Amino acid sequence: MRSPRKEQSPPRTRTLRIGAGASYAGDRVEPATELAARGKLDYLVYETLAERTIALAQLERRKNPQAGYNELLADRFYSVLPHCKNNGTRVVTNMGAANPTGAAKRSAQIIRDLQLGPMKVAAVLGDDVLQYCLDNADRLKLMETGKPLSSLEGQIVSANAYLGADVIVAALRKGADIVLTGRGGDCSLFLAPMIHEFGWKQDDWDILGKGQTGADMVECGANVSGGFFADPGYKDVPELWNLGYPLLEVERDGAIVVSKLPGTGGVINRAICAEQMIYEIHDPANYITPDVVVDFTQVELEEIGPDRVRISGGRGKPRPVELKVSVGVLEGWIGEAEIIYAGLGCLERARLAEKVVRERLKIGGVNLQELRIDYIGMNALHGEASLPPKEPPYEVCLRFAGRALEKRDAVRLGNEVETLVGKGPASSSIPRKHVREVLAIYSCLIPRAAIKPRIIVTEVA
Amino acid sequence: MKTFYLRELAHARAGDKGDTNNIGVIAYEAHYYPLILRSITPERVHEHFRGIVKGRITRYELPRVHAINLVMEGALGGGVTRSLSLDPHGKSYSALILTMPVEVTEDIAAELMLKGRQPIARKIEE
Numbered sequence: 001m002r003s004p005r006k007e008q009s010p011p012r013t014r015t016l017r018i019g020a021g022a023s024y025a026g027d028r029v030e031p032a033t034e035l036a037a038r039g040k041l042d043y044l045v046y047e048t049l050a051e052r053t054i055a056l057a058q059l060e061r062r063k064n065p066q067a068g069y070n071e072l073l074a075d076r077f078y079s080v081l082p083h084c085k086n087n088g089t090r091v092v093t094n095m096g097a098a099n100p101t102g103a104a105k106r107s108a109q110i111i112r113d114l115q116l117g118p119m120k121v122a123a124v125l126g127d128d129v130l131q132y133c134l135d136n137a138d139r140l141k142l143m144e145t146g147k148p149l150s151s152l153e154g155q156i157v158s159a160n161a162y163l164g165a166d167v168i169v170a171a172l173r174k175g176a177d178i179v180l181t182g183r184g185g186d187c188s189l190f191l192a193p194m195i196h197e198f199g200w201k202q203d204d205w206d207i208l209g210k211g212q213t214g215a216d217m218v219e220c221g222a223n224v225s226g227g228f229f230a231d232p233g234y235k236d237v238p239e240l241w242n243l244g245y246p247l248l249e250v251e252r253d254g255a256i257v258v259s260k261l262p263g264t265g266g267v268i269n270r271a272i273c274a275e276q277m278i279y280e281i282h283d284p285a286n287y288i289t290p291d292v293v294v295d296f297t298q299v300e301l302e303e304i305g306p307d308r309v310r311i312s313g314g315r316g317k318p319r320p321v322e323l324k325v326s327v328g329v330l331e332g333w334i335g336e337a338e339i340i341y342a343g344l345g346c347l348e349r350a351r352l353a354e355k356v357v358r359e360r361l362k363i364g365g366v367n368l369q370e371l372r373i374d375y376i377g378m379n380a381l382h383g384e385a386s387l388p389p390k391e392p393p394y395e396v397c398l399r400f401a402g403r404a405l406e407k408r409d410a411v412r413l414g415n416e417v418e419t420l421v422g423k424g425p426a427s428s429s430i431p432r433k434h435v436r437e438v439l440a441i442y443s444c445l446i447p448r449a450a451i452k453p454r455i456i457v458t459e460v461a
Numbered sequence: 462m463k464t465f466y467l468r469e470l471a472h473a474r475a476g477d478k479g480d481t482n483n484i485g486v487i488a489y490e491a492h493y494y495p496l497i498l499r500s501i502t503p504e505r506v507h508e509h510f511r512g513i514v515k516g517r518i519t520r521y522e523l524p525r526v527h528a529i530n531l532v533m534e535g536a537l538g539g540g541v542t543r544s545l546s547l548d549p550h551g552k553s554y555s556a557l558i559l560t561m562p563v564e565v566t567e568d569i570a571a572e573l574m575l576k577g578r579q580p581i582a583r584k585i586e587e
Contacts, residue, residue, distance in 0.1 A: 051478075052542050144479055144540070228474070228552075235472055271472060271487065274526040278485025280476035282532045284521050300525055313525070331543065372538075372545035381546075381553045384512040387560055401545035440542045443479065 011199035011252065018193055019247040021080070022046040022093075023221030025053050029075050031222070031245040031264075036083035038261050039247050043193040044084060046076065046093035047186050047219055051441050054183050055328025057098035058158035059439070068099035069106070069180075077110045084177070085116045092168060092189050096180035098158070100124055103180045104458055111460040119460050122176035124167050126453035127183040129325055129446060133159040136446075142327075143443040149327065154440065158328035161446060164290030164319070166202060167453040168192035174457050183326065185290045190215035190248065198252045208292035209316020210254030213299060216287070217258050217276055217311060218246045224258060224276040225307075226266025235272075239265025244307075259308045268307040277301075290323055292316040322445040331440045332369070334403050335410030337417035338376070340429035342395035349425035350375060350398045356424050357400060360416045367409045368402040375399075403438065410435045463570040463580040468559035470573075471497055475555040480516075482536040482551035484558050488527040493569065497529060498522070500563045506531055509561050510554070531558070 019041045021032025025048045036044050048070050061068025070076075073095050084091055096103040100123035107121045133140060137150040145151070160183035169192050171179045181189070194200060194211045202208070217224050225246040230237040244264025249257040260268055277296055281287045287294040298313040341349045354373055361368070374380035376397035378389060402413040414433030421430060467486070470493040475484040486501060488494040503518040516535030523530065537551050538544035548554075562581055565573065570580065 231472070234468070270526075271489075274487045274523075274528055275472065275474035275485055277526070278483070278487075278523065278528060278530050279474050280478060280483065281530065282478070282481070282483060282519075282521075284523055284530055297523060298525060299523075334545065370539075370545060374547065376547075381548045382513070382557045385510055385557055399547070403543065403545060438543055440540065441479070 012197045013252060016043075016194060016197050016250040017041050017247055018043045018045060018190055018250065020045055020047070020190070020218040020221045020245055021076070022048050023219065023223065024048060024050055025070055026072065027221060029072060029079060031243065032076065033079045033083065034261065034264070035245055035247060036080045036087065036089055041087065041089045041247065042197070044080065044089050044091050045189045046091070046095055047189055047221070049094045049097060049183060049186075051326055052328070052439060054097055054160045054326060055158040055439050055441060058328060061098045066102055069097045069103035070095035073103055073106060074110060077107060078114070081110060081116055082114060085119070090172070090176070090193070091178045092192060093179070094181045094184055094189060096123060096182050098128075098182060100180045100182050101456060104456065107178055107180065108458050108460045117460045119177045120175050121178045121458045121460065122171035122174060122180065123456045124163070124171055124179060124181040124453065125456065126167065126451055127160045127163050127181070129161045129450060130156070130159040132446065132450050133325065133327060133444070140444045140446065143445070149444060152329050152442070154329040154331035156327060156329050157439070159325050161451055162290050162324045162326070163451065163453060164188050165192035165195055166291070167455065169196045171455045171457075172196040174455060176457060186219040187212050187215035187289050188291055190219060191291055194250055202291070205292055205316035205318055207254045207316070209294050210256065210314045211250065212289055212292055212294045212316065213296065213314025214248050214250060214256035214258070214311055216294070217273060218248055220276060220279065221245055222266065223279065224272055225260045225268050226272070229267070229272050229275065237265070237267050241265065256311045257304065257308055258311060268309055270301045270303055270309060273301045273309050273311065286317070288320055290319065292319050321448070323448055323451065325444050325446050327442045327444060329440045329442060331438045332403060332405045333407045333410035333435060334401060334438055335413035335433070335435045336399070336401045337414040337431050337433040338397055338399045339417055339420055339431040340395060340397045341425070341427065343427065346394070346396050347392055349427070350396045352425045353398055353420050353428070356420065357416050361413065364412060364416070366412045366416070367406065368404050368413065371400070371402045373398070373400055407435065462564045464562045465565050465570070465573060465578065465580050466559060467497070467501065467561045467563050469578040470563060470565070471559070473555035473558050475552050477537055477541050477550040477552075480535055480537045480540040482533045482554055484531045484533070484555055486529050486531065486558060491527050494524070494527040496563055496565060496569065501529060501531070501558075501561060503531070505561065506533070506558070510536070510557065513554070
């Protein structure tokens, strides 16, 4: 086991190894454990917050003040922390979600259970800016509509700012073995260890741009190591069921290689790195993160070995003046229902069923803001842009989805589909129905000065 | 001139931000890139994504990786979190872009057919 962490050591010169252990809340548990066991990692990062995850977590916490952090935190930490302790690997994660202090408490308990102390756990707070946004609702403009926050009709339930790497770096300087954050830039989780270890200046835009280019490659986890890529005969992926999650090998000058553990499934090549680099960006010359604006246009991808790609040419420009905020708003209900028809004439029976439901909704005065009807197997994903079928389908799944302000209207849509059995066209499946609340996400920008980040360190003996 | 699906020349991945979808389209070979630049224009993409994209389409070029990035506004049914679609993120749009027909030079057509790739049958082509 390593000696206690030196907090003000000189910048490292060795390669820094950072593993990507998760890319969404419910991601697999064991690939990260394998990375921690065999990857000689300096850091293991779990990114688990999609745009909406944090708002859902805020709703969880309202119901239960102890909850609101990642539900798999205990599963992950019980299996991974013994390896991290053994190998001197620090953990950086946004699994704190809406409750980083709750997540820190639970982590401390796990450390005690496993007798892994002494360890330091840091909770990073300050991303929750709900009060600030409510206080300034007339002034803050929504990026989606250009109108002020106060124009929203639904109830605002959360507002979380995308914090940058700086506050994570501060937590690492305090010697934290585990850093638990809420909302932040996904890439910042990976950039922070680079800044901390190499002593990169936080206004050296070019080096930050290089680091963030590497971070962007792995922030979606296995999406760069074989996930969401396979297309048989075109893009083949070995052992897709056994994907190795990716890791970054970073040098002090910003040279970066993305790789994975030998003996795992998946693939890392130029093609998948190119897909991942462009994924979820808009202008590739101006990819905005809280830490730096990244320019991907000169990036070169070079295969330097099996499942090893060198990433070079990333550049940076000054970071944005303001920070982005995700605002969660309750905006009514969505009702969904599906019914399947099969055999000769199934499409005609499905069309008649659609007519029956439309008429019933009118007769019943069901109040829907929007109704969508899909023929699954024919056009559910691409609508009228779908290629025409060569022959009539053998079966078709008819799907209804409607959004309503009142829950009862969403429920009644499902009920009208349900009563197609017995009262609609002949010979169908038994319908399935489902109602859920709409938690919409909007964005706005706030000044950095509105954020008051705080770090709470717990020492576990 | 023969016409092939874009799938024979390029691969793609799609992602979301709010009500905007973006698709990275990457040429399998550097010498396919000019064909992609010529045929996958915002206007043609708009026509191909009929009923889906309500807003503006901007195309960015990444020549070093032989790729374009198509940014399509108003493409996600009002936004991922409000959408009634089974694919609220538009992740499957990468498959839709690959159904675009692309006119291919004789050389590249021969190269593709040598790999066992077939041009689009006439009937669909018209």
